[in-house]
Amino acid sequence: MMMKSIRHILILIMFALSGFGCASVPEPSPGKGALYGTLKAQSHKEFLDKQSGESDVGYDGFLGGIFYSEAMVNYPRLKNLYACLMNPAHQGGAVHALEINGSEFSIKSMALAKGDRLRVKNNSGLTHHLYLTDDNNEDGFQEYAPIPPQSEQDISINLEGDLELNSEEDESLRMHVHSGKGLDCQRLTSGDRYVFQDLAPGNYNVMFWFWRLGSIKHQVTIKAGQSRLLNETLSVDRVIH
Amino acid sequence: MAQIGKPVITIFLTLLLVLAPCLAWAHGQPVSGTVQVQGGKKLKKMILYLEPANSSFPISHNTHKVTQKGRRFNPGLQVITQGDTVEFINNEDKEIDHNVYSLAKTNIFDLGLGEKGSTLKVKFEKEGKVNYYCSVHKRMEGKLFILPSRYHTILKTPGDFKIDNVPPGRWVLKATHLHRRYKSKTLEFTVGNQPVSNLVLEIVKK
Known part of the structure; x- marks a missing residue:
């Protein structure tokens, strides 16, 4: 019980140190808005439930909760995740x-x-x-x-x-x-922050994608002078179910 | 005796009438020919299959097994028929869990987590190619080709082919393969009372 409390305190300290919980809010230019957040990849829910049930550890693995062997998909370190804004103003050609x-x-x-x-x-x-x-x-x-x-x-x-x-x-x-068409994408590693700055007010479609996990899509409304927070987690169970 | 015999004969004749089409199917003809690839490319693992030209066609459904051992799906490539079921059997030596899922638009599924000794199963209702993965292990992936009929053959390299016991009717010959640069032309033909031979199926560059 004591060890469990210490572990939870350590998790909170890690969150605070990593700046996850208090990342600075982007300030859009006058008349514009912004969209920002954190994108993570995560193991299948059943896998996490089993691991946490057996060993009572944090599910992200960054405190050593799950040991990701070389043969496993290391979700907390997964590279080439994408946060994409479907922005009609964004012209291809990059x-x-x-x-x-x-x-x-x-x-x-x-x-x-x-x-x-x-x-x-x-x-x-x-x-x-x-x-x-x-x-x-x-x-x-x-x-x-x-x-x-x-x-x-x-x-x-x-x-x-x-x-x-x-x-x-x-x-x-x-x-x-x-x-x-019009996809404006940022390449991320799991846990990275993305920011789409200075967006014209309006409705946007947002997509989070990893080739082997598929995509999750959202529609967001961006208002002038506001920064909208949208965190997302990609996992097999979330994408499929 | 005569009282018992009459119903038996009636049942027998009824069964004969019902099963007659099936018996006809069982006496199909061989279909053979050659596959020619544009530029002479030696395409590997080409699957030649027949699709009924008319939409209705009776298909019996089978169950196939894919094992999970050494963090691999075996076989990694499986050819099945629409309506078949695949059982994924975790027969690892150690306590290793596996998950099986696919994002294929025609056959999306997530079978959850399977422990050592478990069997997860899924039925494939639609034809198409399916790439499937284990979400736990990064090199675990497999491929399924789901065909519209059971009449197919796999060629290691282009050349002569033969598909046995094809029922009478109008058929379309097609091919599919792993190399995405090439596509198959189609060939429509009729199976009657004689073997069908000398078909030439062309595989061309897209």
């Missing part, structure tokens, strides 16, 4: 850096706006013919000019939806892409 290293892309998954470009640097010894396919539409297809070894090339993403970027020369080279 450039995202990507490298081909051997049989892997430097980033395993990416959410971006339709019309954005990937600046692909080919560090491998092969010329790669990259192509993009749509998971849910066999006819959704886009191909690109070959990228010789040690060269760089921009490729544009003109499809929308859940996509996959592949190479004709190396089937193990693949990246999951989520593309949408």
Whole structure:
């Protein structure tokens, strides 16, 4: 009982030190609003319930509650989560850096706006013919000019939806892409804070996405002079149920 | 005896009438041919399957098993038929829990957590490809191809194929595979009283 109380106090101290509970509120420019929050990934609820029931530990694992072995998905440290605002004012055309290293892309998954470009640097010894396919539409297809070894090339993403970027020369080279019109996305690690600053007042759709966990969507109203807080947790049970 | 015999004969004849279509199905014909891939690409694990050209078709439903051992799904690729059930059996040597879920638009599911020795099951009502995962273990993923009929064959590399015992009727031959750069053309044909041979199915670049 004593140990349990000490553990809870430690958790509270950790929260306070991490600034999770008292992160500064963004101040939008006059006539504008903001959206901010924290995005986390989390293990399946049944897994957490079982772990907490057996060992009475904090579920986030950052106090050593759950030991995430190399074989496990380490949700508290999960990278490449995305917080995306579907912003009609956001035009595609942003450039995202990507490298081909051997049989892997430097980033395993990416959410971006339709019309954005990937600046692909080919560090491998092969010329790669990259192509993009749509998971849910066999006819959704886009191909690109070959990228010789040690060269760089921009490729544009003109499809929308859940996509996959592949190479004709190396089937193990693949990246999951989520593309949408007007998507303004921020790449995060689990527990990171996101901020969409200086938004015109109005209704917005917000999406939180990780390729293997799917997405959770919200509609929010942004008012002038206000900063709206929206925290979210991605987990299999939350996305599916 | 005669009083007993009459109903028995009536039941027998009724059963014969009911089962006659099924007996006809059982005496199908082989369908064979060749698969040609544009550019001669050696596509791996190509699944050739038949879809009834007419929508109604009786399908018996099977149950398939996928084991979870050494933090892997085995087999990692399974071909089943619409309406079939898959049992996920946790037969780990140690106390390791697994979860099975899929985000596939046609077959979304979350079977929860399965302890060592447990079996989780799910029925697949719609055809399509399904990628499924374990939410606990990062390298645990599997793939299911859910086909509209039980008549299929898997080719390790492109070449000759044969699908046995195909019932009479109008059929469409299709192919699906893991390489997303290519797509299959379709081929419609009729199965009658003779084997169907020399079909040529083309796989082309998108």
